[in-house]
Amino acid sequence: MIGNLVYLYLLSPLHTGGATQEGNLLGIARESHTDLPYIPSSTIRGKLRSLTPETERNQLWGNTIDDVTGSSSDTNLTQGTLWIGDASILWLPVPSLSHGVVWVSSPMLLQRWARLNGKSEKAPEPYSNNFAQGKPVYLKDAILKSASLKPTSDLKICIPQSEIGSIDRALILPDQHCATLIQMSLWRQVKVKLGEHKTVDGGFRYEEAIPPDTLMYLPWGVTSQATKQAEESKAKFNQILANNAVVQIGGQESLGRGFVQQWSGIKQEVAV
Amino acid sequence: MSFDPRTIGKPVYQALQELRDEQEQNQRDEAKRKERLKEQKNQAVELYTYIATWGLLRLKAEEKAISEDKKGKKEVVQEYFKCLEILAEASKLSGADGLNTLVDMDVDDYLGLTGLGLVLAQEFSFWASAVYWDIKGGD
Numbered sequence: 001m002i003g004n005l006v007y008l009y010l011l012s013p014l015h016t017g018g019a020t021q022e023g024n025l026l027g028i029a030r031e032s033h034t035d036l037p038y039i040p041s042s043t044i045r046g047k048l049r050s051l052t053p054e055t056e057r058n059q060l061w062g063n064t065i066d067d068v069t070g071s072s073s074d075t076n077l078t079q080g081t082l083w084i085g086d087a088s089i090l091w092l093p094v095p096s097l098s099h100g101v102v103w104v105s106s107p108m109l110l111q112r113w114a115r116l117n118g119k120s121e122k123a124p125e126p127y128s129n130n131f132a133q134g135k136p137v138y139l140k141d142a143i144l145k146s147a148s149l150k151p152t153s154d155l156k157i158c159i160p161q162s163e164i165g166s167i168d169r170a171l172i173l174p175d176q177h178c179a180t181l182i183q184m185s186l187w188r189q190v191k192v193k194l195g196e197h198k199t200v201d202g203g204f205r206y207e208e209a210i211p212p213d214t215l216m217y218l219p220w221g222v223t224s225q226a227t228k229q230a231e232e233s234k235a236k237f238n239q240i241l242a243n244n245a246v247v248q249i250g251g252q253e254s255l256g257r258g259f260v261q262q263w264s265g266i267k268q269e270v271a272v
Numbered sequence: 273m274s275f276d277p278r279t280i281g282k283p284v285y286q287a288l289q290e291l292r293d294e295q296e297q298n299q300r301d302e303a304k305r306k307e308r309l310k311e312q313k314n315q316a317v318e319l320y321t322y323i324a325t326w327g328l329l330r331l332k333a334e335e336k337a338i339s340e341d342k343k344g345k346k347e348v349v350q351e352y353f354k355c356l357e358i359l360a361e362a363s364k365l366s367g368a369d370g371l372n373t374l375v376d377m378d379v380d381d382y383l384g385l386t387g388l389g390l391v392l393a394q395e396f397s398f399w400a401s402a403v404y405w406d407i408k409g410g411d
Binding site: 024025141142148167174176183 | 325
């Protein structure tokens, strides 16, 4: 199952609700096997469906419960001609005292991306980076000493480029440390409830989100339904992407959350 | 069998339940007892966001800095480091030497311990709701 890829560069924090709320924390959706944040395919699919011209919706995405129960002649739910996968993190920004912002990834994340991207190269080793030049790197409250860092110039092939993507300081961390750093670098907003006299009513609560400037990607393709319409459906989907360079995904649109610059990876594959 | 899904939950539940029992049994002043229990609950819930934002080192320093009249908060932070010490099979994490232990740690070990510490803090958050189910307000 190798699909085409769509890249998502987050312009603002992105919050997709998690299954549970623990303590005072409103968490986000997480992959069950890595615990890393992701965007569920259903969230993205719903958004893309709403951006599709009405006359093409049912062909590309299938019909809806309303079509079956309403006055339409449909009697069954049908599958559309396109499928959408979950969006995974590829590079995530971490604050750094020494370098402003450093984007981190890990061999596991890069290999997953390479697999879906149809590439077979092995991911670069942990601590490979394209910017440290013999100096230590400060990441959150950890310092990576220069002796442990591996300068490399060929990280560019791991960074999908676009006119917006400005990932110029990239560092590959071991899988386990990358997971911890991602956890610590999530966007968290403290919230309080104010009473009528603007005094704090109760305690703090926190909302998590994937931070802006994160680069994510999702695979997509045509379903077995497509058969003769495969090429037509692909063309229509690419047109939807081309018409909507910036989309809003997830909750809290009214607070400016979830705005994402997206671009199709097809052109990218040619460029690399 | 070495796989026990209670490995992290058990010491956390026991620690919080003991803290609560101690207040229930020894604190005669009702207002003070309620205040302490509320402090304990809020601190247990707050651990995760504190560590995720500021890191283990600062939490350890915070343990020293919390004043004696916020004893409930202090006790939870102390119990947290005791649990972390047991789970990570690390020595000298709880108690007065803990700050130096964290400072001297290799970066790999420190990041690894932080990962475990975050999971442990989530467990505290969960058990706070269960153990202090009747304590309302400020959470």
